[in-house]
Amino acid sequence: MGFTEAAPQPSESRQAARERAFRLLAVTVSALFLAFAALGGAFIWYDRAAGWLNHAHEVRTEIEGLRLSLTEAESAQRAFILTGDSRFTRQIEGARTEAGERIVALDRLTRENPSQQERLIRLRELMAERMRIIDETVAARRTGSPGAAIQVILRGQGVAAMDSVRAIAAELEQEEQRLLNLRQQQVTIIRAVIVASLVIFAALLALLFFKALRDISLDRETEADIAQRLRQLLADRTLLLDEVNHRVKNSLQQIASVVRLQSRSVEHADARDALDRTLDRIIAVGRVHEQMYKAGDAIGAFDAGRYTEALARDLVSSLGREDVDLETEIEHAVLDVKQAVPLALILNELITNALKYGCPADRPSRIRVALGTEGELYRLSVADDGDGLPKDFSPKASKSLGMRAIEALARQLGGRFEIEQPKAGASFAVVFPRS
Template sequence: MGRLLSFTFTSIVLLLGIKLASLAQSPERVIPAQMQQTLSKAKQLIDLSRNDSSIYYLSPLLQQLEEQKLTHTSFFLDVTLNLGIAYANDNRNVQAMRILNAVKEKSRLKGQWRIHAEACLGLAQLHQKLQRPNQAKTNLGDARMAIVQHGLNATYPALAIRSASWHYNFGYPDSVRYFALEAIKTAEAFKLPFLVADGHTLMGFYEEEGQPQTAIKHHEQSAGILRRMHNYKRLSEECLHIAGLYLKLVDHHKARLYVDSSIVTAYQSIAAGDEKNATLHEAYLNKGGIYKQLGRLDSAYFYSNRGWSQKVLFMELQDHDRAVEVDGKYKDEQRTQQLKIQEQLLVLERQRFRGALIMVCITLFFTSILVYYYLRLRKANRITRQQSKTILETNQKLSHSLEQQIMLQGEIHHRVKNNLQVIISLLELQKEDIKDENTRNGLEAMSSRIYAIAAVHDVLYQGQEGQLVDFLNYTKKLCSHLQQAMAREDSTFQLKIPEQFFNLDTLIPLGIMLNELITNSFKYGRQKGRPALIDIQLKSEQNGFYLFYKDNGPGFPSGHLKGREGGLGAYLIRSMARQLKGQVESQNEGGASYTIFFQEKNAANLEAV
């Protein structure tokens, strides 16, 4: 009875502990709309090159997410990504590198591929700015792989911009035009105006040496977009660059107009919050240089002095931190938010306490039921133990018998495989004594067909699945053999086959069909100077399976396979398909293409066994 009471008490404590532990865990929560709006605002500020303001939005938001234990969410990763991008744009390279590397790794582990691709692009831009071409190229490759594999089409324009910029900065001008035009085309399709502006800017850089007038047109298109989007910082940079191009063309009037535009938009950028604007003093210095070339030395002296004054102010602002004012404002908002959170926590705590009391009552009720059934089960267990002993002895005998049966089956498969291998060897020896090419080809084809059957028994002998064979493993083995046998090591196989096991009756017809298709591709599906590429896919449907086969050869002369016109190989393909209650369709689609529908043979019988 003492053991019974101890068991009851332990059950109560255990169940209560589990309930309280589950209540202590925070439930899955939806990201508040206010937080989402803050992130959206920060992204807009990054687009407008107002990186300081974006950082002051993102840093508190990140802290808020950490306090609310939302660091496991994709939203937290997105906030961290944009903070790293803002740091990189604001030339805080060490912080940006640390954040973006962490986001790249975490997003890869969590399968957040858009964030992963954007982090790679941010790192590529950062390494490019630090003159590290290899690291930048590696991150571009990682971004491209994520975009292609996961269909991130909307991220492709950003990849094209970064690729064009990389080729421009590291001495590959021929590729700049291609990627810049790709960026313009795809960014327009996805309505990404800032990336369209970037594409025109890069096209302008590309055309500057040979076609300065064309370069000016591209820069003007970029400036027009930036003006409509109110990105005054980048607009001032574009106007200054256009002024420099007109100065090279000795058009002082237009050069001065664009310098004035650069000064005006630089002041607009400063008014919008971008105090650390480097374009203003450069524009004043360039204006002084224009007046100097025109011989107006008084104006040149005035604007040059103003430029140097602005440069000194800019250097002072580089070291000035506006965080005190923003931090004070944020702390007031944070106190209000903390009060709301504490209020919510108190309500949640009361709900948890009530839930715990209810759980204790439920636990006591079920414990009394468990005690009753425990007394009844203890009596039944004595009878069950004796029965279990008898069953265990019987199972051991059956297990031993099963092991012997499996061993015997493996030996049979091994012997069949060896016998078929002997036949293959005899055919190979016979082939050496035959001079007629058609006869030799016939023997070679017969040898590969026998191997297709022998490979099934070889896989069955080596595998651990009884009478079932992994179709992917078998296909790899057959493809490798045919590559070596027909000296086609330069060919490539793309296998998209899920984990699927077939019985012997199904796999042998499939192997014969695959052997005929691959052999046919090696013989007739190769184009001069182009290695063979063979794509094999398997898809499961409710009423059967579809085997898709395609090569990159010239295809069928008549467009598709008909009757027995393809010879014995075509006859075997259709015959094997009929054995599996299937059918074969063929057509030309960038090469010979087959679609074979089939059903697993004797599947019900095997399951019954």
């Protein structure tokens, strides 16, 4: 009968699945990062393109405003020639000022466009020429009749200058319209990129979500597999330990049978007594393995309380001492299995000594066995109501093998052996750590 010593590992197929999942995660995270970067870049690009759209509309607005300012100046010029009313000259000055402001605004807006700057220089010159001719007609009207001003107009210089202004303004507007169309196309492309990035982003998030669900499912399957293997491993080890305890118990029984036969064949009383004491010790150890085998104790744990109760009653019964009243005060105590055999031997020695020396056969006697806790310590005590110990009794000076064995076993438990002499009888105790 055997069992697997190594801790259970996930199967190779699960390992391969985990490796594939890890590679998929790496690719997905990289793609997610690229999609996020593309989305961020698209938003920045979109913001700039939207700004250029606004810029193109602003340029066109300024061009249209300039055209209207010059038209207003011409209208005020004609009105002044016909009426001579000075209010129209103020309108001309207002139109001149507004046209100048429009030129300044256009210069600022087209500063990064060399071709528009060249057109703007020509436009500024033509506008100045047109305003000079308007000023000339106004001056002619002020000094004479409307006919003098009309003669200036009939030369056609003002009309030619205004036509050139309109032509340059149209070129400016056409260029801005071309840029506007181009930027609108860019905005359309950017919108498509943003939508595609959002779709990819959502798809990658969904992929990560489903991968996480798959990993959770895989982890649960792996954990269930490992748990099943651990349960099987624990069952195998428990079965093996039960088998070991059973075989040890049987071996000790065989040894006990041999010792019992030897004891019956020995005539010398002291030798027979020594063999009987040895037999009791073997039986005590055998009971430890029998309890662990039959009771199904947890691996590495020993129910000392149940064992103490059972051994005490078995020893009193096996010696045929019906006149002995056995009192027990046993608390639940679970020891490490390494403490079981030393404790069993100590208990066997203490109860055997109490029955042999503290319970005379000519009167009823009482033995009290107790097992309890004192903080982080266990305390096992056996007391009798016999004649007690000599006043100068010392276990170290005693020639008794049992007393020396108890002291040695107490040290093995990491504890100490204590002897008390109450008013009646004797009391022995072993105090040792819980683990």
